Amino acid sequence: MDAEYYSNARSKMTEFVPPGCITLLDVGCGCGGFGRALKAQRQVEVWGVEPVREAAQEARIHLDRVVEGLFDEAAGLPMAFFDVVTFNDSLEHFPDEMLPLKLAQNLLKPNGLIVASIPNFRYLENIKHILLEKDFKYTDAGILDKTHLRFFTLKSMKRLFENAGMEILTVQGINPHWWSGWKLFLLRSLFRHHVEDMKHLQYVVVAKIK
Secondary structure (H helix, E strand, C coil), rough: CCHHHHHHCHHEEEEECCCCEEEEEEEECCCCCHHHHHHCCCEEEEEECCCHHHHHHHHHHHHHEEEEEECCHHHCCCCCCEEEEEECCCCHHHHCCHHHHHHHHHEEEEEEEHHHHHHECCCCCHHHHHHCCCCCCCCCCCECCCCCCCCCCCCHHHHHHHCCCCEEEEEEEECCCCCCCHHHHHHHHHHHHHHHHHEEEEEEEEEEEE
């Protein structure tokens, strides 16, 4: 197990969890860093699901309950129990991203929320890699993480949640980065709103059951 890979606390994501959340499920919880950060801020019961054994064992130290295994119906999670289900850069690891969204909806209480951080395939550095370096080289982490099975743009993220029958409440870019200098100025001048979505490494989608 790559300890650094599974230990990211994703503390930025805690601000997207509403204050009224009492029970939360973190799908792909890794070593439990996100839940640990959230529990340090407020009173909340945090469950996790994690398929990697070593990470799941570490997460049990920090979270209220951890299911070691895949996020599917066999995990035996309680229906209509959670106020929030989070996917912190985990939806892209599923062969069919619609299935975990549908299962998450069944696990949520009425008016429950899904909070998802999703890597942005159109991130400027990734597009530079493809267009200028003429390559599509998988890496150990990042957008071209070798374990990613799906790739998303801002547009396809929104479509995913709409097709899942959910109402999108918030879409916000996180971890921004721009090139500096005249090249970026020229790019933005020529294409304007067509490149604005390329600024952020990830987008956060907050959606509720209709």
